[in-house]
Amino acid sequence: xxxxxxxxxxxxxxxxxxxxxxxxxxxxxxxxxxxxxxxxxxxxxxxxxxxxxxxxxxxxxxxxxxxxxxxxxxxxxxxxxxxxxxxxxxxxxxxxxxxxxxxxxxxxxxxxxxxxxxxxxxxxxxxxxxxxxxxxxxxxxxxxxxxxxxxxxxxxxxxxxxxxxxxxxxxxxxxxxxxxxxxxx
Numbered sequence: 001x002x003x004x005x006x007x008x009x010x011x012x013x014x015x016x017x018x019x020x021x022x023x024x025x026x027x028x029x030x031x032x033x034x035x036x037x038x039x040x041x042x043x044x045x046x047x048x049x050x051x052x053x054x055x056x057x058x059x060x061x062x063x064x065x066x067x068x069x070x071x072x073x074x075x076x077x078x079x080x081x082x083x084x085x086x087x088x089x090x091x092x093x094x095x096x097x098x099x100x101x102x103x104x105x106x107x108x109x110x111x112x113x114x115x116x117x118x119x120x121x122x123x124x125x126x127x128x129x130x131x132x133x134x135x136x137x138x139x140x141x142x143x144x145x146x147x148x149x150x151x152x153x154x155x156x157x158x159x160x161x162x163x164x165x166x167x168x169x170x171x172x173x174x175x176x177x178x179x180x181x182x183x184x185x
Contacts, residue, residue: 107148111141
């Protein structure tokens with residue numbers, strides 16, 4: 001008698017045979033190798049993206065530093081330019097107060113004394129207002145001072161704003177307001 005081989009695996013369309021197992025194992029190895037290769041390619045691609053992003057960040061940081069330096073330099077120039085402009089405008093548009101005070105002193109009668117001189121910018125005009133406080137021995141002397149002040153070309157619209165007598169009635173305290181015209185002088 002000849003020995004007969006016994007196959008414990010079934011035969012058929014969906015039967016698990018050594019050939020089917022080898023085919024399935026081969027497909028599984030190919031699939032795993034493909035997935036592994038995709039992960040490796042993704043890692044390489046990500047590495048190149050990171051390197052490109054780092055280079056872009058370095059370029060943007062350099063551009064940012066350049067812009068900051070330029071902005072700082074331009075602000076310094078603007079501040080310097082603005083300071084020079086404002087300083088020059090101060091000296092160019094300074095009223096000639098020495099002349100105004102000299103004319104104010106020339107307008108004073110002998111019986112009138114000044115105690116304070118205040119200036120303000122006149123509202124609605126480009127000129128300035130001057131407010132003079134003082135005292136005088138008589139109403140005629142104060143009236144003469146206001147008339148002389150109004151007659152001068154440097155002052156306009158001089159008015160007696162306020163006047164009071166002191167308790168002893170020996171002096172009159174007054175306030176005179178006038179426009180100061182520095183233009184054309």
